[in-house]
Amino acid sequence: MLNYIFKRLVWAVVTLWVVITITFLLMHSIPGNPFAKEGTMPEAVYNNLQQYYHLDEPLAVQYVIYLKQLAQFDFGPSLKSKTITVNDYIVNGFPVSLHLGIQALIIAVCFGLIFGVIASLNRNRWPDYLAMVLSIIGISVPSFILATFLINYVAVEWRLLPVATWESWSHTILPSISLAMMPMAYIARLMRSSMLEVLGQDYMYTAKAKGLSRHMVILQHAFRNALLPVVTVLGIITTNLVTGSFIIEKIFGIPGMGEMFVIGIFNRDYPVILGSTIFYAAILIFLVFLVDIAYTFIDPRIKITGEGE
Amino acid sequence: MSEKRHLTQDMFEKVHDNFTEAEKINRPSVSYWEDVWRRLKENKLAMFGLIAILALTILAIIGPYLNSYTYYEQDFTKKNLEPNVDHWFGTDQLGRDIFTRVWYGARISLFIGLMAALIDFIVGIVYGGISGISNERTDNAMMRIAETLYAIPYLLLVILLMVVLEQGLWTIILAMTITGWIPMARLVRGQVLQLKQQEYVQASEALGATMKWKLHKHMIPNTLGPILVNVTLTVPTAIFAEATLSFLGLGIPAPQASWGTMANDALDSILVGNFYQLFFPAILISLTMFAFNVFGDGLRDALDPKLRQ
Numbered sequence: 001m002l003n004y005i006f007k008r009l010v011w012a013v014v015t016l017w018v019v020i021t022i023t024f025l026l027m028h029s030i031p032g033n034p035f036a037k038e039g040t041m042p043e044a045v046y047n048n049l050q051q052y053y054h055l056d057e058p059l060a061v062q063y064v065i066y067l068k069q070l071a072q073f074d075f076g077p078s079l080k081s082k083t084i085t086v087n088d089y090i091v092n093g094f095p096v097s098l099h100l101g102i103q104a105l106i107i108a109v110c111f112g113l114i115f116g117v118i119a120s121l122n123r124n125r126w127p128d129y130l131a132m133v134l135s136i137i138g139i140s141v142p143s144f145i146l147a148t149f150l151i152n153y154v155a156v157e158w159r160l161l162p163v164a165t166w167e168s169w170s171h172t173i174l175p176s177i178s179l180a181m182m183p184m185a186y187i188a189r190l191m192r193s194s195m196l197e198v199l200g201q202d203y204m205y206t207a208k209a210k211g212l213s214r215h216m217v218i219l220q221h222a223f224r225n226a227l228l229p230v231v232t233v234l235g236i237i238t239t240n241l242v243t244g245s246f247i248i249e250k251i252f253g254i255p256g257m258g259e260m261f262v263i264g265i266f267n268r269d270y271p272v273i274l275g276s277t278i279f280y281a282a283i284l285i286f287l288v289f290l291v292d293i294a295y296t297f298i299d300p301r302i303k304i305t306g307e308g309e
Numbered sequence: 310m311s312e313k314r315h316l317t318q319d320m321f322e323k324v325h326d327n328f329t330e331a332e333k334i335n336r337p338s339v340s341y342w343e344d345v346w347r348r349l350k351e352n353k354l355a356m357f358g359l360i361a362i363l364a365l366t367i368l369a370i371i372g373p374y375l376n377s378y379t380y381y382e383q384d385f386t387k388k389n390l391e392p393n394v395d396h397w398f399g400t401d402q403l404g405r406d407i408f409t410r411v412w413y414g415a416r417i418s419l420f421i422g423l424m425a426a427l428i429d430f431i432v433g434i435v436y437g438g439i440s441g442i443s444n445e446r447t448d449n450a451m452m453r454i455a456e457t458l459y460a461i462p463y464l465l466l467v468i469l470l471m472v473v474l475e476q477g478l479w480t481i482i483l484a485m486t487i488t489g490w491i492p493m494a495r496l497v498r499g500q501v502l503q504l505k506q507q508e509y510v511q512a513s514e515a516l517g518a519t520m521k522w523k524l525h526k527h528m529i530p531n532t533l534g535p536i537l538v539n540v541t542l543t544v545p546t547a548i549f550a551e552a553t554l555s556f557l558g559l560g561i562p563a564p565q566a567s568w569g570t571m572a573n574d575a576l577d578s579i580l581v582g583n584f585y586q587l588f589f590p591a592i593l594i595s596l597t598m599f600a601f602n603v604f605g606d607g608l609r610d611a612l613d614p615k616l617r618q
Contacts, residue, residue, distance in 0.1 A: 139598070246557065
């Protein structure tokens with residue numbers, strides 16, 4: 001078991017290193033120089049800036065310096081705002097994004113599971129059709145379209161909730177719903193098929209034959225076992241939530257990391273893009289690692305084969 | 310009952326004059342694909358998807374010619390017109406005809422979706438096929454490489470590439486397919502590994518079949534079903550990714566337009582009450598994704614021989 005965790009950890013680190021290297025090389029393959037535009041700069045200042053940011057060194061040296069910085073959790077400076085570093089952006093933006101992400105995740109998981117279970121228990125009856133049509137629509141409508149429709153009707157026309165920004169809890173409702181819709185639909189579909197498979201298993205008949213109540217059978221036997229495939233996709237779901245938040249934060253004007261990333265792209269602020277990409281990738285790779293490990297604890301069958309290897 | 314029966318020769322009739330009659334097939338033989346088509350026809354939602362895909366494709370081809378406007382022509386005397394007799398879907402903030410632009414955008418969005426699916430399909434089959442029929446060491450190495458690349462968050466990598474590369478139609482397709490082929494390769498490899506164990510493949514091998522022959526005659530035709538489903542479901546993913554990129558300002562350069570860029574342009578106009586500018590591209594993106602999703606789902610069910618009745 002420990003061996004397995006160690007192996008996964010090594011792979012996570014290798015993957016992260018590949019991401020760092022690819023992003024670094026991509027960002028440095030862009031022709032031009034960040035200070036070249038500001039033409040009025042005196043020669044000495046320009047040289048000092050070049051030296052300060054190590055831009056006069058060969059690429060390999062810059063790469064090593066950047067890796068060393070990263071090892072100390074230093075993502076470097078921003079090019080556009082001279083007084084703010086990428087670390088400041090992350091420290092300010094990340095808690096907001098985390099709040100939004102967790103709220104959306106809770107909505108997605110809770111409602112996704114509920115819809116999936118209801119659909120599976122009413123197979124081929126109207127609650128099933130309703131839940132499945134709703135979830136196909138949820139998968140088909142991109143979050144930015146849902147978000148703009150919600151803003152137009154709920155916020156602008158009916159004036160039920162605030163349009164944008166991030167001040168009180170009521171400001172968080174619309175963005176969380178917009179972000180949660182697609183993963184929710186995904187979980188609902190997965191949970192339905194997983195439940196249907198479990199409900200057809202022999203041990204379900206055994207449980208019923210033992211005289212357990214319908215509630216007990218569904219909760220203790222069906223639900224718990226059907227949950228397993230949903231746990232495996234939590235990594236993908238979180239990735240979707242993170243990348244989805246770029247757009248949601250842009251639309252709603254939420255001061256999170258996603259908005260900062262989008263503004264960084266718009267300004268072509270390369271250290272910001274580089275730093276936030278690596279930060280996002282690190283979080284996502286770590287989460288997938290955690291999900292993998294958690295899965296072996298939840299499903300005893302995996303543990304046995306894991307040890308057998 | 311006591312009455313005695315006389316059995317005469319003419320009371321009997323010979324059933325079959327010859328035995329080939331007994332072997333005669335009376336009902337038409339139904340091939341696998343005919344059977345799939347029959348099941349697909351019964352699925353109303355899937356047929357709706359198929360018809361919607363065909364209708365969208367036809368409109369994308371002929372739509373821009375249905376009136377006299379072009380997608381780039383600006384008329385500042387006719388800015389922000391609501392849908393009317395002249396401009397069926399209204400005009401945008403630069404006085405361009407939305408009806409023409411929407412169908413022009415359909416060409417680009419559908420083209421990107423189909424090209425991305427096609428490239429993923431070809432690369433995935435080649436890589437997955439080679440990995441599947443190679444020896445264990447090559448297979449392991451190839452899959453590890455694919456796995457590591459796949460761990461990089463998809464949208465993050467696509468955004469990064471779009472920042473670095475010059476914007477354009479083929480750049481978008483390249484960015485989307487750079488890791489997009491991996492799920493397909495994994496699927497193909499899994500199928501090939503499973504087929505390798507089948508007796509008829511081993512028989513063919515024993516008869517001296519080459520690797521190429523096995524791939525062409527046995528592996529590919531027998532893995533076609535799940536692959537087709539995967540291709541169908543790649544199209545909406547690519548259309549969604551393109552819309553997201555365009556929404557971040559990394560899409561098709563102006564004056565060309567995809568549905569995503571149109572939705573992005575229209576975002577400012579909803580706050581001044583021109584919701585119709587967003588409405589048409591938004592509905593079309595959603596309808597296209599819905600159509601491909603339900604068609605893909607229906608195809609998956611229809612291809613499953615277990616559901617045969």
